[in-house]
Amino acid sequence: MMEKMDALRKLISMYPSAIAAFSGGVDSTFLAVVTHRILGERFLAVTAVSPTYPESQLKEAEELAVRFGFPHQVIFTDEFDDPDYINNPPERCYFCKRSLFRELKRIAGEKQFAILLDGANVDDLSDFRPGHRAASEMKVRKPLQEVELTKAEIRELSRQMGLPTWNKPAYACxxxxxxxxxxxxxxxxxxxxxxxxxxxxxxxxxxxxxxxxxxxxxxxxxxxxxxxxxxxxxxxxxxxxxxxxxxxxxxxxxxxxxxxxxxxxxxxx
CATH class of the missing domain: 3.30.300 (GMP Synthetase; Chain A, domain 3)
Structure with a gap:
């Protein structure tokens, strides 16, 4: 586990700058804190708000950003303007993630962030996740997957780092x-x-x-x-x-x- 953590730090240190999707969950909080500690102001966490994201989750995300001192921006995504999304096919998550990553890419271009990040872990590869295709299309990096960190390892590392999300229940939109x-x-x-x-x-x-x-x-x-x-x-x-x-x-x-x-x-x- 510690070898994977060292590999993660090394990987992130190679990024000129990075912008990450930040929900306030276990994985995205861990990634945000680690990335900010390495890149400092060359990192931005972005929380996407829509009717699928509870207000209580937004409050927690904002509090985490303040507590750990990383730059944070809240945006509003437009997946409800997409009939492919609201018709709710099995590929629904693809259309949602596509909307999110398009917006992240736009912000990255405006603010000159080089790398787009997502907090998916290696366990996610064994589940049906259509959103992965959107990430691949938009060239989004998944550093937790790249170093093969599991959910259990991320929770334990979060606990060691004093992150309050280490035992937070799994959440989905x-x-x-x-x-x-x-x-x-x-x-x-x-x-x-x-x-x-x-x-x-x-x-x-x-x-x-x-x-x-x-x-x-x-x-x-x-x-x-x-x-x-x-x-x-x-x-x-x-x-x-x-x-x-x-x-x-x-x-x-x-x-x-x-x-x-x-x-x-x-x-x-």
Whole structure:
């Protein structure tokens, strides 16, 4: 792990300057802090805001930038202007990432940053991630992948560095809660965001509210399933209030990327 860390520092030190997509999650925070410590003011972290990105996540990202002192810019992306995105095909993430990286490239040109960075780790290569194609097309570098850092190693290195995100639950954009083929709407995303915020307020960490409207399918970490059952009346009442006629708890628990289970194997292989 430490050899990979040394390789990462060496790799980043070779960049003349860099601009990175920064969500405030485990990977992007680790990459931002390490890159800033090496490049200083020759680095810029950019957070893209849209209806798919909860306001609570933006607040955390801004607080992290202030705490660790790296330059930070917030932008607004236009994926909702793209019918290929809102129609929600299996390649949805490609269209979203394409919008993001186009904007990063524009900013890099204006402010003269040489390298575009993304915080994908080596574990991401084993999952269905259409956004990788957009990164390749836009010549975005993925230094964590290049030195073969895993998610577990990034968490441990983050812990050693004192980053508060080291044990932050995995997060994906709110659109990932909507089944492929169903139109993505701002209203649906807001409903999902409010439902998940409520569950977090109850103390749950690993959660997803999958919006199979009129059904809400709750994925909750295995260790918290019993607690969720105990609170089922409270949870159900709140989600009914948010507009879900039916509320279910998935017995398989939390599964990152579970919406991909219905895709053909040849697409996800």
């Amino acid at each position: 709110l659109a990932s809660r909507i089944p492929y083929g169903r139109i993505i709407t701002v209203e649906a995303l807001a409903r999902i965001d409010q439902a998940e915020s409520f569950l977090i307020s109850l103390g749950f960490q690993e959660i997803r509210v999958r919006d199979h409207f009129p059904v809400a399918r709750l994925e909750i970490g295995q260790t918290d399933l019993e607690q969720a059952w105990k609170l089922r009346a409270q949870i159900s009442a709140k989600l009914h209030e948010l507009g879900f006629p039916y509320v279910t708890i998935d017995l398989d628990g939390f599964r990152s990327g579970s919406m991909n289970a219905v895709l053909p194997k040849e697409l996800t292989a």
